[in-house]
Amino acid sequence: MRVVVLVKMTKVIRGNPYRTDNLEALLNEKNLALAVNSYDLAALEEAQQLKELYGDVHITAVTAGPESAVKALRVARGMGADELIWLDRPAFAGGQEMELARLLAQEVSGRGFDLVLCGLKSDDVGTGMVGVALAGLLGVPAVTRSVNIGLQVGRGSLRVERHVGKGNREVVQCPLPAVVTVERSRQAPRYPGVARYLTAGKKIVRKDGTAGLQPVTAPVIPLETKKAQPRPKKIFIPDENLSGADRMKMIMSGGMARKKKKKAQTQVSGSEQLYNFLLKHGFIERL
Amino acid sequence: MERVRKEMEQQRLWVVAESQGEELKESTYELLTEVARLAAQRGNKVMVLLDTAGDIALEKMAEELGVYGAEAILPLASAGQNSSRQVGEAIAALAKELHPDAVFIAETIWGHEVASWTAAGLGTALLADCVELGLGVNQELTMSRHVYGDTVAIKFAAAGEQTLVVTVQSGLFNVKKSFPGQKARLLERHPARAGVCESVKVLEFIKADPKTVDIIDAERLVVGGKGMGTAENYALIRETAEVLSAAVGGTRVARDNGWVSLVRQIGQTGKTVAPELLISCGVSGAIQHTMGLKETKCLVAINTDKHAPIHKLADLSIVEDAPKVLAEFIAKMKTTAERRQSV
Numbered sequence: 288m289r290v291v292v293l294v295k296m297t298k299v300i301r302g303n304p305y306r307t308d309n310l311e312a313l314l315n316e317k318n319l320a321l322a323v324n325s326y327d328l329a330a331l332e333e334a335q336q337l338k339e340l341y342g343d344v345h346i347t348a349v350t351a352g353p354e355s356a357v358k359a360l361r362v363a364r365g366m367g368a369d370e371l372i373w374l375d376r377p378a379f380a381g382g383q384e385m386e387l388a389r390l391l392a393q394e395v396s397g398r399g400f401d402l403v404l405c406g407l408k409s410d411d412v413g414t415g416m417v418g419v420a421l422a423g424l425l426g427v428p429a430v431t432r433s434v435n436i437g438l439q440v441g442r443g444s445l446r447v448e449r450h451v452g453k454g455n456r457e458v459v460q461c462p463l464p465a466v467v468t469v470e471r472s473r474q475a476p477r478y479p480g481v482a483r484y485l486t487a488g489k490k491i492v493r494k495d496g497t498a499g500l501q502p503v504t505a506p507v508i509p510l511e512t513k514k515a516q517p518r519p520k521k522i523f524i525p526d527e528n529l530s531g532a533d534r535m536k537m538i539m540s541g542g543m544a545r546k547k548k549k550k551a552q553t554q555v556s557g558s559e560q561l562y563n564f565l566l567k568h569g570f571i572e573r574l
Numbered sequence: 575m576e577r578v579r580k581e582m583e584q585q586r587l588w589v590v591a592e593s594q595g596e597e598l599k600e601s602t603y604e605l606l607t608e609v610a611r612l613a614a615q616r617g618n619k620v621m622v623l624l625d626t627a628g629d630i631a632l633e634k635m636a637e638e639l640g641v642y643g644a645e646a647i648l649p650l651a652s653a654g655q656n657s658s659r660q661v662g663e664a665i666a667a668l669a670k671e672l673h674p675d676a677v678f679i680a681e682t683i684w685g686h687e688v689a690s691w692t693a694a695g696l697g698t699a700l701l702a703d704c705v706e707l708g709l710g711v712n713q714e715l716t717m718s719r720h721v722y723g724d725t726v727a728i729k730f731a732a733a734g735e736q737t738l739v740v741t742v743q744s745g746l747f748n749v750k751k752s753f754p755g756q757k758a759r760l761l762e763r764h765p766a767r768a769g770v771c772e773s774v775k776v777l778e779f780i781k782a783d784p785k786t787v788d789i790i791d792a793e794r795l796v797v798g799g800k801g802m803g804t805a806e807n808y809a810l811i812r813e814t815a816e817v818l819s820a821a822v823g824g825t826r827v828a829r830d831n832g833w834v835s836l837v838r839q840i841g842q843t844g845k846t847v848a849p850e851l852l853i854s855c856g857v858s859g860a861i862q863h864t865m866g867l868k869e870t871k872c873l874v875a876i877n878t879d880k881h882a883p884i885h886k887l888a889d890l891s892i893v894e895d896a897p898k899v900l901a902e903f904i905a906k907m908k909t910t911a912e913r914r915q916s917v
């Protein structure tokens with residue numbers, strides 16, 4: 288089985304990002320470290336799991352980007368990839384996901400594949416759309432957010448457990464060839480083997496990553512970049528159904544809950560308070 | 575048909591609704607309220623696109639969504655299972671023809687997928703997880719999104735004629751009936767079928783088990799810190815978790831003491847959790863711990879020290895001995911359960 292894993296390096300801010308309000312300093316090259324995208328590590332681990340479980344799996348790792356992107360391939364080799372492809376080109380900017388998807392589709396369909404694995408999204412500026420766009424371009428089915436990938440008997444299709452929120456999982460069957468985006472691997476990604484990591488350079492095949500591609504114009508232009516404010520919460524407004532006096536009370540107290548909280552501390556025992564609170568908020572049911 | 579197309583072309587802003595059984599999700603109403611506000615400022619109309627695979631009563635929905643600002647409703651007839659690709663590709667095909675200025679979708683698992691398929695179908699970028707919408711000097715749409723793990727915000731403005739595909743975080747906007755008396759027009763059903771994805775079949779659904787679920791995904795958590803004192807007392811945390819169908823978490827001190835494993839540690843060197851309910855017992859609330867709590871919806875703190883920082887974050891503060899409170903609580907829950915059985 289031919290498995291292609293798409294990997295990339297992401298930018299991470301070194302140290303505590305809240306330490307300064309000076310954005311320029313924060314986003315200075317010196318302050319940014321490169322790391323292999325965490326979801327891609329999970330994808331590499333799942334590929335390796337398939338190899339160990341079923342044998343006869345050939346893993347090709349593909350990355351697109353400048354010289355610095357090559358480290359992702361070294362890590363992939365360390366984690367067991369058999370073939371390494373580097374599509375040499377300048378780094379993609381935000382908004383160019385479609386161009387990247389086209390480049391990858393060109394490479395992947397050119398070499399033939401049974402399964403493409405990629406990370407759910409990238410850690411830095413990711414929108415999580417490349418895997419989906421790739422499946423669209425290749426005209427194959429896609430399964431997103433996998434947490435466990437296996438082969439069905441006969442090996443013509445996959446059995447994928449995917450995360451559908453709050454830890455719940457959905458099991459789907461998907462015919463091959465297909466694209467699967469990986470949210471988590473069934474066990475923590477392994478450490479790359481040092482010997483393989485160090486000798487990976489010899490394995491890397493460099494290709495021109497700029498050939499035959501039409502540039503995509505971004506639909507938006509950036510206006511300004513600033514420090515993110517903590518997520519705004521919904522502004523508190525009293526319920527319209529309350530009487531005027533109650534609304535006034537609510538506004539002055541900043542909400543009923545706060546007032547209750549103070550009062551409750553004195554009279555009832557702690558376990559009663561806990562029980563009543565959970566009851567009131569619907570976490571437990573009355574008798 | 576021609577007339578319908580002409581009418582649909584007037585709707586410059588589209589909102590994709592997400593259903594949950596017979597209802598629409600709260601996030602859909604939030605988004606619709608906000609988009610309708612922008613539309614009113616720009617003199618635009620809003621069309622809501624609705625996947626009809628759920629048990630939605632369309633007539634009733636048309637009546638209801640109007641007051642939030644919807645001018646028209648377009649039902650999309652998908653096959654149900656795995657509908658995100660069908661819906662997304664159908665929206666892309668429609669948008670290619672009708673050129674709306676933007677398609678807005680609330681950021682959920684389903685919403686994100688629909689948006690990805692829509693953007694891919696249109697060959698455009700996806701503006702995912704936006705936190706703010708607005709208008710620029712020339713009435714062009716603007717939106718901000720956070721990057722680098724929520725530390726940097728970038729504001730974008732629409733440029734050119736391409737349709738934007740935007741997902742917006744939920745929980746940011748108030749729901750408001752800004753258009754009393756308005757009733758949305760119900761348009762003819764539009765098919766949403768994509769051949770290739772129907773080959774993906776759902777085999778089963780596995781409900782998360784609170785005992786084994788990753789604490790990142792847990793809906794409820796009971797967290798114990800050093801204040802629990804001993805391993806025996808820590809068993810009360812597990813027992814409380816069991817009666818509430820919650821998962822167990824811990825502070826670093828709890829982990830150092832061997833009461834929980836590293837995968838259950840919350841905080842800077844552990845995990846960030848996002849439960850609906852978290853009961854924190856014998857935890858001081860050190861910043862390295864609380865930074866892992868910032869997505870928690872409802873927090874109960876039990877700590878003997880009334881000045882402990884954890885109380886500042888709490889929706890309910892209990893200043894008492896945590897093991898005692900938990901033991902009594904468990905006993906109360908058990909007697910209630912017994913009485914329920916005997917009734």
Ligand SMILES: Cc1cc2nc3c(=O)[nH]c(=O)nc-3n(C[C@H](O)[C@H](O)[C@H](O)COP(=O)(O)OP(=O)(O)OC[C@H]3O[C@@H](n4cnc5c(N)ncnc54)[C@H](O)[C@@H]3O)c2cc1C
Nearest residue numbers: 799800801825826841842843844856857858863878879896
């Ligand atoms: C670089 C770094 C990274 C760190 N990362 C993490 C991390 O990821 N996660 C993490 O949790 N910590 C982390 N820490 C440690 C953190 O600073 C705190 O030391 C830790 O969170 C405190 O744990 P605690 O609340 O269990 O214990 P304490 O701070 O000792 O608090 C115990 C609390 O229990 C209360 N108490 C005592 N007896 C009772 C009783 N009978 N009933 C009720 N309450 C009682 C006390 O009043 C006190 O407030 C990190 C520290 C550093 C320096």
